[in-house]
Amino acid sequence: MRFTRMIYGANIGLGLAAYLFATSAAAQLTRTAEVKDFPLRNGVHMFLATGGNVAVLAGDDGVLLVDTQFAEMVDRLTAATKKISDKPIKYVINTHWHFDHTGGNEGFGKAGARIIAHENTFKRMSTAQELPAMNMKFDPSPAVALPVLTFTEASTLRINGLTAQMVHVANAHTDTDAVVFFKEANVIHTGDVYVNGAYPFVDAASGGSLRGMIAARKKILAMTNAETQIIPGHGALSNAEELKSSIAMLEEMEKRTTAALRAGKSLEQFLAGKPIADYDAKWAPREDQGVVFVTRAYEDVARFEKKK
Ligand SMILES: [Zn+2]
Numbered sequence: 001m002r003f004t005r006m007i008y009g010a011n012i013g014l015g016l017a018a019y020l021f022a023t024s025a026a027a028q029l030t031r032t033a034e035v036k037d038f039p040l041r042n043g044v045h046m047f048l049a050t051g052g053n054v055a056v057l058a059g060d061d062g063v064l065l066v067d068t069q070f071a072e073m074v075d076r077l078t079a080a081t082k083k084i085s086d087k088p089i090k091y092v093i094n095t096h097w098h099f100d101h102t103g104g105n106e107g108f109g110k111a112g113a114r115i116i117a118h119e120n121t122f123k124r125m126s127t128a129q130e131l132p133a134m135n136m137k138f139d140p141s142p143a144v145a146l147p148v149l150t151f152t153e154a155s156t157l158r159i160n161g162l163t164a165q166m167v168h169v170a171n172a173h174t175d176t177d178a179v180v181f182f183k184e185a186n187v188i189h190t191g192d193v194y195v196n197g198a199y200p201f202v203d204a205a206s207g208g209s210l211r212g213m214i215a216a217r218k219k220i221l222a223m224t225n226a227e228t229q230i231i232p233g234h235g236a237l238s239n240a241e242e243l244k245s246s247i248a249m250l251e252e253m254e255k256r257t258t259a260a261l262r263a264g265k266s267l268e269q270f271l272a273g274k275p276i277a278d279y280d281a282k283w284a285p286r287e288d289q290g291v292v293f294v295t296r297a298y299e300d301v302a303r304f305e306k307k308k
Helices: 013-034 073-080 105-110 117-124 211-221 242-261 267-272 277-283 287-306
Strands: 003-005 036-039 045-046 053-056 063-066 090-095 113-117 128-132 136-138 149-151 152-158 163-167 178-182 187-189 228-231
Touching: 013 073, 036 228, 053 073, 053 178, 063 073, 073 105, 090 105, 105 113, 113 117, 113 163, 113 277, 117 149, 149 152, 149 211, 178 211, 211 242, 211 287, 228 242, 242 267, 242 277, 242 287
Parallel strands: 063 090, 090 113, 113 149, 187 228
Antiparallel strands: 003 136, 036 045, 045 053, 053 063, 128 136, 152 163, 163 178, 178 187
């Protein structure tokens, strides 16, 4: 989807530094990223490049992609699917509306793919959106990039002899989230409801919440077993054990944040106590990511505590 960037005055400081780092690094990666193919089970593959991870299912009925990264990646993703199958890319499922998961929709849509997503993904992509946490604004996407088929709770696509179950998880990463479970293959694409090896991004401006994300990860865990291959929104291929440990981390985070709020601590006081230092080594590759996560978690939980 098309986007423009804007700087919010209030975010000058750490937010701006992190933003500049993230956007210049992302632009560089998008120019050079190669698509790495990880064959999983029953003809399902994971493509890892830049932007959200992509699930691919190829077969006689055509190719299905889950998520489309960025517009610049359409040619490289198409070339990577050609190495698996000579069939056209017939379907795209989006896990949520974010630009790093839907940016290729326009290109694949023009090439004939039919796009499927949660109803709120359609709503958000068809209207102007903002991501204040990343200083970004988005124009409505052109019709060809929008889902032609939407669902609210769940939907099922039967393709290439497999069942792809789409299940909505409410108010987690956003209010547009759907996980895609390839039942017979026992492979699940979680979208950004679960990212591997990093603190999550709770996009409160898009209807996400920390408590919703914990509930969503538990719902995903209930769909899995020890053999399930989990394609996270970002990061390396994962499994139920790692997902479980991420839930424990989020629950502890929610507990500490709620306790701080009920004790009347300000965000500054909460941050000064380095409240998740014991988790940073495992979940924050860069130091500022812990601060960003604590800040977002505090602001998010505060919204719900105030309503009580
Ligand atoms: Zn996202």
